[in-house]
Amino acid sequence: MAAFFNAYESSLTDDNSVPVAISLERELNHTTSHRLRLRSDSSDWHDINRTLVERLVKTMLWAYGGFRFRISAPDYIVDYIRGAYKPGGLRAFDAEFMSRVYERPFTVESVPLDRVPPDKSGARTVGRHLDGCRIGFDAGGSDRKVSAVIDGEAVYSEEVIWHPKTQADPAYHYSGILAAFRSAAEHMPRVDGIGVSSAGIYVANRTRVASLFLKVPINEFNAHVNDIYIRAAKAIGDVPLEVANDGDVTALAGAMDLNENSVLGIAMGTSEAGGFVDHDGNITGWLNELAFVPVDANPRAMIDEWSGDYGCGVKYFSQDAAAKLAPAAGIELDESLTPAEKLKAVQANAEKGHAGALAIFDTIGAYLGWTLAWYARFYQIKHVLILGRVTSGVGGERVVVEALRALSAVDPDLAGKLTLHLPDESNRRVGQSIAAASLPQIN
Secondary structure, eight states: HHHOOOOHTTOSSSSSSEEEEEEEEEEGOEEEEEEEEOOOEEHHHHHHHHHHHHHHHHHHHHHOOOOOEEEOOOOHHHHHHHHHHHTEEEEEHHHHHHHHHHHHHOEEEEOOOGGGGOOOOOBBBOOOOOOOOEEEEEOSSEEEEEEETTTEEEEEEEEEOOOOOOOHHHHHHHHHHHHHHHHHTTTSSSSEEEEEESSSSSEEEEEEEEEGGGGOOOHIIIIIITTTTHHHHHHOOOOOOEEEEEHHHHHHHHHHHHHHHSEEEEEEESSSEEEEEEEOOOOOOOOOOGSSBBBBOOOOBBBBOOOOBBBBBBGTTHHHHHHTGGGGTTOOOOTSSSSHHHHHHHHHHHHTTOOHHHHHHHHHHOOOHHHHHHHTTTOSSSSSEEEEEOOHHHHHHHHHHHHHHHHHHOHHHHHOOOEEEOOOOOHHHHHHHHHHHSSSSOO
16 A cells, blocks of 8 residues: 555646545544545546545544545545445445444535544543552453453463354353453452453443454344443452453553553454554544555455455454465465464464565565555554564564565655564563553542
8 A cells, every 4th residue: 555655646746636635533523634635637547546545545444433534525536435335335344334333324425625624633541550459351363361460560361262253152252251350360369450452342341343253143242242341340340340442452552561652553363453542642532443454455465354355454464464375485274274273383384494484474574564654644653562473483573674674665764763562472472461451440
C-alpha cells in the first residue's frame, strides 16, 4: 500500500488534481478524517482513483471504526464507495460488521468540501494501575495466558493451549476463562481486581464481536457470551473488572514498559492485533483492527476467509504468514496440522539454523517495514512494540532487523524517527496478561 500511494502521489500537481476529504464518524459523534488529492486530468485515471479511495476508506474503517462516511469527492468516487458498502457489495461484510458494533445503520454520504466535519477525539486514559493483588488474563486464539500480579510484580504466570475458535459450546470458553482466573487467584492472598485482554470488540465489559467465539450460534452468543467475562469475574469475587481489546493492551504494555507515549502495538499470533497509545498517553477509542487493514495493493494477494478481501494484514502478520511462506522456503508442512502447530514447526527449523525458515522471518520483517510506512499515515507513532507467538525465538530478532532495513529503503525519514521494540522472551509471551492486570482501578 505504501508503494502504491507513493507512486500515485508522485504524479500529482495542483493543475492535474482535485482535493478530496473523507470523514468517518463513530460513537458519541467522534470523527476522524483524511485529506488527499486525486488525478482529474483524464477519465483514464477513474479506475485507479476508485481503487485508491476504496483502499483508503477500508483502512480508515478498520483503523478508526465507525458507521458513517462523509465524503467530498467526484460523484463517480462516492457512488463507487456507496455501492461497495451496500448489501451484496464488495465490502458488505465490513458494513454489516460495523452496523453490529455500533448498533447503527452503515451509511456513505456525499457532502461539499466545507461540510466535512472536523476531527473530534474520543481519547481516554486507561490502565497503569499497579496496586494490590490483581489477575491479568490474555485470551488468544490458540493459547490463553494468565498472571497473578502483586503491586506490579508478576508472582505467577501460566500459558495453556486452547481452541476457542473451533468450539460452538460457550461452556468451553467459560470453563477455560474461569480455570485461568482460579489458577492465578490461588497464588495470591486475595483478589482486588481482574483485567482482561481479549481479541474482539468490547463495550462496558460486554462482548460485541469477537473471533474467539466464531462458532458460537448467535442465540447462544447473546445468552452466554455477551457477559462471559462478567460472570467469570463474579465467580471469583465482587471485584472491579476491566475488559479491553488485546491490541490496546499491547500498546499499553509497550507504553508502560518504555515509560513513553505515541506507541503502536502489534501482536502477531493467531491473527494480527493492533493498539495505539497517543502522545498524551491515552487510548484513542479507535478500533485498531489491523487484521482487516489492507497492506498489499496486489489484487492477487491472499484472500482473508472471514472478510473476503485481499491483501489484509492477517495474512502477513500471523501464523498464516509462516504457513503461507513455508513452501517457498523448502519446508513441507502436514496439512493436518493446526496453524499454531505449523508455526511451531517453522520456528523449530529456524532455531536449528534452517536457511529457509530464517528467510520466512526475514520476509515477514520486510512486510512489516513497508507496512509501517503505511500505518504512519494514520497513526502518529514514535515507538512500535512487537509481540505475539510469531515473534518468539530467533525469528523475532530477524523480523525487527529486516523491518528496519525495508523501512529505511521506502521512507528513510520515518525510519530515523521510529524505534522498534521486541520485549524479552518472558515479557513477549505473557506481557499482555501483566499489562491487562493494570486495567481496573481498585477503589
